[in-house]
Amino acid sequence: MKKIVSVICMLSLLFGIKANALAEPRTLKETEKNVVSVQQLKQPLSQDTKEESYSEGVNTPCKVRFAPYNGPHRDMFLAEGDRIAVISPSGLPSREQVDATVKGLRSWGYVPVEGKHVCDEVRSKEDCMEDLRWALEDPSIKAVFCVRGGYGASEIMDELAQRAPEMIPSCRKLIIGYSDITVFHSAWTCAGLPSVHCSMSATFTDLPKRNVNAERRMLKGILPVYICKNGPRYREGEAEGILVGGNLSTYTSVLHTSYDAAARQIPYILFIEDVSEDLQHVHRYLTLLKHYGVLERASGIICGEWTDMPGIEGSDFNGSSRGGIYKSVADMIVREFTQGLDIPVAFGFPAGHGDINYPLLMGERVRLTVDKKEFRIEWNRRD
Numbered sequence: 001m002k003k004i005v006s007v008i009c010m011l012s013l014l015f016g017i018k019a020n021a022l023a024e025p026r027t028l029k030e031t032e033k034n035v036v037s038v039q040q041l042k043q044p045l046s047q048d049t050k051e052e053s054y055s056e057g058v059n060t061p062c063k064v065r066f067a068p069y070n071g072p073h074r075d076m077f078l079a080e081g082d083r084i085a086v087i088s089p090s091g092l093p094s095r096e097q098v099d100a101t102v103k104g105l106r107s108w109g110y111v112p113v114e115g116k117h118v119c120d121e122v123r124s125k126e127d128c129m130e131d132l133r134w135a136l137e138d139p140s141i142k143a144v145f146c147v148r149g150g151y152g153a154s155e156i157m158d159e160l161a162q163r164a165p166e167m168i169p170s171c172r173k174l175i176i177g178y179s180d181i182t183v184f185h186s187a188w189t190c191a192g193l194p195s196v197h198c199s200m201s202a203t204f205t206d207l208p209k210r211n212v213n214a215e216r217r218m219l220k221g222i223l224p225v226y227i228c229k230n231g232p233r234y235r236e237g238e239a240e241g242i243l244v245g246g247n248l249s250t251y252t253s254v255l256h257t258s259y260d261a262a263a264r265q266i267p268y269i270l271f272i273e274d275v276s277e278d279l280q281h282v283h284r285y286l287t288l289l290k291h292y293g294v295l296e297r298a299s300g301i302i303c304g305e306w307t308d309m310p311g312i313e314g315s316d317f318n319g320s321s322r323g324g325i326y327k328s329v330a331d332m333i334v335r336e337f338t339q340g341l342d343i344p345v346a347f348g349f350p351a352g353h354g355d356i357n358y359p360l361l362m363g364e365r366v367r368l369t370v371d372k373k374e375f376r377i378e379w380n381r382r383d
Helices: 002-015 028-033 047-052 095-107 125-137 153-163 167-171 179-190 209-219 248-254 279-291 329-337
Strands: 053-056 062-068 083-087 111-114 141-146 174-177 195-197 222-229 237-247 268-275 300-310 345-347 360-362 365-370 374-379
Touching (some): 095 111, 125 153, 153 248, 179 195, 179 237, 195 209, 237 248, 237 360, 279 300, 279 329, 300 329, 345 365
Parallel strands (some): 268 300, 300 345
Antiparallel strands (some): 053 300, 062 222, 195 360, 237 365
16 A cells, blocks of 8 residues: 555656645536646645635626627527537536536526436546537537536547547537637637637536626527726737637647647637646746747737636746746736737636636637727627
8 A cells, every 4th residue: 555655646746746636626616627737737726725826817897798699600509499418528527517517508498418428437538539429420419518627628639630520510519618628619610610618517506697697698699799997918909810729728738739720821819818827837838839829820819817826926937037027927928928919918808717707709700909998809790
């Protein structure tokens, strides 16, 4: 037994896995926050760590108006009575999360259908593939609702891209979720299809009513126009393009793949957010995007919330060697990553792993307008 413990401790040191990483999720909201990046397994922060962490870009005042979708994918949005596959191609959800999702979708008038392996205590990559392929191939299924994020979606997407690359463009079904589900948003965008970046099981347990209302409307094709107050950092301008991105650390795993949405030769607006990553990690991920030309090719950038981040002062890389300690992630992005880019940049859009998570329609043309007082995000513009 001592040898097993020693091996686990050694692996923890090698891969930076926190001691509480094997603990059971404590709440539904926390399990959606457990995003695993390429470098580090991120789990709910302990009480001691939470006291030293901070969140940035949260509680941005945001007005929301709505208008019907008028694009080329009207047939993909939902109506009451539609059957929705409930699966988890990423992390393993609890029975509680699955039940909350099924009950919530049913209360919205849909017919939720659980995947065969959605809540298996032990499941393989093939089991996850089976659920996803069923959801995409079954003609009676109208959309795919992911119960949670976590880690593993890129592995499943790699398999799908190799075995059946035609399956996504031919299915014409919304995939719904965020966090680790970012890889599927990128793949749907590459297939020319929209997808919905929004909360998953937490929609029906922890999300404020105004967010739930926006998500419910988006699934039916009633799209928001967001008008948000600017913070101290922003870059003015107006741009239009396909909305791509999602969770920053997860998005680095799609770079240079066959489903890298930013590699398409079309204008795009990049959205990014993250949770529990320190400034050094965020800098590293953004550097990867810079090296792959993702930032340079972007027509505009929208930053969501940066939540539960370790304090800047204690970071190994805090800007002190780059002209002064960074005041914030926004300060770092403006100083290090958008200098020389003549594009609008907005900070603090209320989406991500915090208490508020407004939905975004990925893979569709969006207009970003940033002025001195506010920034606006709107779909449906055809002028």
